[in-house]
Amino acid sequence: MEEKKHMVGGISRKTLERLPIYHHYLEHxxxxxxxxTISAPSIAAELQLNEVQVRKDLAMVSRxxxxxxxxxxxxxxxxxxxxxxxxxxxxxxVLVGAGSLGKALLSYKGFEQYGVKIVMAFDTDGRKxxxxxxxxxxxxxxMLENHCQRMNIHxxxxxxxxxxxxxxxxxxxxxxxxxIWNFAPIHLSVPEHVLVxxxxxxxxxxxxxxxxxxxxxxxxxxxxxxxx
Ligand SMILES: NC(=O)c1ccc[n+]([C@@H]2O[C@H](COP(=O)([O-])OP(=O)(O)OC[C@H]3O[C@@H](n4cnc5c(N)ncnc54)[C@H](O)[C@@H]3O)[C@@H](O)[C@H]2O)c1
Numbered sequence: 206m207e208e209k210k211h212m213v214g215g216i217s218r219k220t221l222e223r224l225p226i227y228h229h230y231l232e233h234x235x236x237x238x239x240x241x242t243i244s245a246p247s248i249a250a251e252l253q254l255n256e257v258q259v260r261k262d263l264a265m266v267s268r269x270x271x272x273x274x275x276x277x278x279x280x281x282x283x284x285x286x287x288x289x290x291x292x293x294x295x296x297x298x299v300l301v302g303a304g305s306l307g308k309a310l311l312s313y314k315g316f317e318q319y320g321v322k323i324v325m326a327f328d329t330d331g332r333k334x335x336x337x338x339x340x341x342x343x344x345x346x347x348m349l350e351n352h353c354q355r356m357n358i359h360x361x362x363x364x365x366x367x368x369x370x371x372x373x374x375x376x377x378x379x380x381x382x383x384x385i386w387n388f389a390p391i392h393l394s395v396p397e398h399v400l401v402x403x404x405x406x407x408x409x410x411x412x413x414x415x416x417x418x419x420x421x422x423x424x425x426x427x428x429x430x431x432x433x
Contacts, residue, residue: 228286244276292320300326301373302365303343312339353380367391
């Protein structure tokens with residue numbers, strides 16, 4: 206059961222998290238600079254990943270496989286990766302909580318590139334309801350289940366305060382949502398068939414802060430050694 210939590214559609218969550226990193230590198234670096242072919246070891250070196258792991262990941266995604274010595278055709282690998290990740294699927298999503306963060310996500314146009322289109326939002330605040338943000342309607346929260354079921358929505362984005370997040374999550378699941386992108390800093394309980402992807406910005410910030418703290422400590426250490 207615990208193991209299953211780390212698997213998404215038969216693939217480990219860790220593998221799945223690496224694929225968009227390859228995709229970004231292929232599209233935004235290699236394609237832009239006109240590189241035509243690339244090998245798994247080069248990708249591994251550039252992204253500082255384990256070579257065996259990269260080989261396995263690419264072999265799983267690529268339909269034709271890489272050619273000995275030449276490696277993979279960059280454009281073909283990008284296409285295979287997008288196919289594999291479902292970037293062309295155009296999944297419709299709803300967002301709940303049109304506050305500071307919700308507004309930013311609703312206004313961002315880049316998610317469609319990754320196969321996710323936010324089609325509407327829901328909120329409990331009467332001042333926000335029936336307004337448009339980023340061209341999307343904000344509807345009363347009570348209408349969530351009805352709309353999601355009617356439109357066959359499978360992705361829900363949670364940007365409500367932590368204390369409301371579980372309740373919102375339960376409503377999304379009841380409405381047929383099977384994948385949740387959660388920004389609230391709280392663990393959500395969901396049935397087994399539902400995938401929750403947590404976006405915990407505090408963890409990333411803590412890592413930056415810790416890095417600076419350690420670097421500073423090391424700097425102080427060096428200065429002390431030089432002084433001695
Ligand atoms: N603002 C950020 O940069 C940021 C960063 C990281 C994480 N978060 C997390 O994202 C969540 C939202 O943060 P925010 O700053 O946008 O808050 P916010 O207070 O600006 O917005 C929250 C919105 O949720 C709505 N809401 C509250 N309860 C609801 C419910 N039961 N159903 C539907 N709508 C409901 C509110 O009316 C409001 O519009 C929080 O959990 C926060 O911890 C925010």
